[in-house]
Amino acid sequence: MKVSTEQAERRQVVLNVEMEPAETEKALESAYRRLVQKYTIPGFRKGKTPRNILERYVGKGALLEDAIEHMVPDAYRRAIIEQKIDPVAQPKLELVSAEPVRFKAIVPLRPEVKITDYKQIRVEPETIQVTEEQVESTLDHLRQQHAVWAPVDRPVKFGDMVTADIQSSAADKQLLNEKDAPFRVEKDAKGPLPGFAEKLEGMVKSEEREFDLPFPDDYPSEEYKGKTAHFKVKVNEIKEQNLPALDDAFAKGIGAGVDTVEALREKVRTELKARAEAAEQSRFQEKSIQALADRTQAEYPPVMLEAEIDRLTKRFEEGLTRSGQKMSDYLKAANKTVGQIREEFRPAAKKGLVRSLALWQLSKEENLQVVPEELSGQVEKMSKDAGEKSAQLKKLLEMPDVLESLENEMLTQKTIARLVEIAKGNSEAETTAAPAAHQAEQPGEAK
Amino acid sequence: MNTWNVIKRPLITEKATALKEQGKYVFEVDENANRSQVKLAVELAFNVKVDKVQMINRPGKMKRFGGRRMITPTLKKAVVSLVPGNKIEFFEGI
Numbered sequence: 001m002k003v004s005t006e007q008a009e010r011r012q013v014v015l016n017v018e019m020e021p022a023e024t025e026k027a028l029e030s031a032y033r034r035l036v037q038k039y040t041i042p043g044f045r046k047g048k049t050p051r052n053i054l055e056r057y058v059g060k061g062a063l064l065e066d067a068i069e070h071m072v073p074d075a076y077r078r079a080i081i082e083q084k085i086d087p088v089a090q091p092k093l094e095l096v097s098a099e100p101v102r103f104k105a106i107v108p109l110r111p112e113v114k115i116t117d118y119k120q121i122r123v124e125p126e127t128i129q130v131t132e133e134q135v136e137s138t139l140d141h142l143r144q145q146h147a148v149w150a151p152v153d154r155p156v157k158f159g160d161m162v163t164a165d166i167q168s169s170a171a172d173k174q175l176l177n178e179k180d181a182p183f184r185v186e187k188d189a190k191g192p193l194p195g196f197a198e199k200l201e202g203m204v205k206s207e208e209r210e211f212d213l214p215f216p217d218d219y220p221s222e223e224y225k226g227k228t229a230h231f232k233v234k235v236n237e238i239k240e241q242n243l244p245a246l247d248d249a250f251a252k253g254i255g256a257g258v259d260t261v262e263a264l265r266e267k268v269r270t271e272l273k274a275r276a277e278a279a280e281q282s283r284f285q286e287k288s289i290q291a292l293a294d295r296t297q298a299e300y301p302p303v304m305l306e307a308e309i310d311r312l313t314k315r316f317e318e319g320l321t322r323s324g325q326k327m328s329d330y331l332k333a334a335n336k337t338v339g340q341i342r343e344e345f346r347p348a349a350k351k352g353l354v355r356s357l358a359l360w361q362l363s364k365e366e367n368l369q370v371v372p373e374e375l376s377g378q379v380e381k382m383s384k385d386a387g388e389k390s391a392q393l394k395k396l397l398e399m400p401d402v403l404e405s406l407e408n409e410m411l412t413q414k415t416i417a418r419l420v421e422i423a424k425g426n427s428e429a430e431t432t433a434a435p436a437a438h439q440a441e442q443p444g445e446a447k
Numbered sequence: 448m449n450t451w452n453v454i455k456r457p458l459i460t461e462k463a464t465a466l467k468e469q470g471k472y473v474f475e476v477d478e479n480a481n482r483s484q485v486k487l488a489v490e491l492a493f494n495v496k497v498d499k500v501q502m503i504n505r506p507g508k509m510k511r512f513g514g515r516r517m518i519t520p521t522l523k524k525a526v527v528s529l530v531p532g533n534k535i536e537f538f539e540g541i
Binding site for chain 1: 458459460461463464
């Protein structure tokens, strides 16, 4: 086996390997032994055909093909050991010639990441403030949630809830036909069409009205653009919103665990503050990571980018599946190919890859590690949180793959925590693993 | 029957391949051929010296395919031993 290497651009190396005839012969012999078991040749029992006869029957090419298929991966493995190459993913193998057997392997190498002066990263923290207005508006919102709807006998006003029979049609097609549909009459409501709520204003109980409304220019369906819809509405019931008074009884009644208005107000304030803090924490994190990525020069083989695109595309597809769509349907509706979707993900993938490479490099430069005790501690904690399914979860978590990804996740969290410390200006401070950062990731969902 | 029609085809089977080691070659021959005819034919066709010829008759057999009956063709085989030192090139490549 003769191996020569060539440096290629973007963290790849090309291996040119030429096999010795003796090695080829050995591979051919073992290919014969495999193939002879597969073919029944007239006049011979299975597996008893001599090599020369088999060669004539299946062709020398077939034998060689099988030989190469088995020989090349093995030769590649030996070649990378010989050349002391540390590949990061599967190589692209390409056969150059069959006699003598010569092949080319494009091997992706570990990415090279350079971060300049990451200790200089500073992110300006934002002060957290909870204003009285915010508290009041939250309280208002609470009152609205607990409002009572009482039937009234007067013309419809904005803010009312009506129950109505609604029929509508456009371009000879029926769009809506609902009996006793509840509808909240709000000014500038978008649905079903803009202006609908305004048309309802002033109607009295049991009144019927017919009117036309144009479709707006930004209506999602092309079909109706520039057309008008005809509506027929009969109001069956009008209800008015009665907001509960903001008193101790209300505070007690909403099940927030407080008895007085003052306590409720205090609770709302702390909750708002916690939410703002979480948002600020994640904003700070995001800024720090971005700053880190901006200081990072990363060179990586193209396969890594492709893999990242794959990951994003797959996640996108999973998202579609969760919402009950199929990828193929989506593609048809959007009139796109999978290739186009992938291209759309390319910039995001590039960004994401640089970020994770930067974090990975930072963890190395800062010498961060997840010790086994931390890992097992985390497994313990997570399985305990799962309650009755804890044994099951623990088993799952202790599978090598899962454990590894958990470890990576913990390392990333740790690195982010350290990065945040640096960005705050206390770069020498010892950081501890911050599982809190985990919860802060989606503050928008916190309620 | 012409001399050139005596030999129908070489038989390449597991057994025949094994016999080749002993300088014996197996052919399917005409039903009506005899030893001396086969000997002459092989000597002329392959330019070798034949030591002896042994013959095997495999009569055709009745086979039933559903309701239909038919007879499989009769086969005559000849095992030709060559004088040591001779070999038939035709068999070599295969």
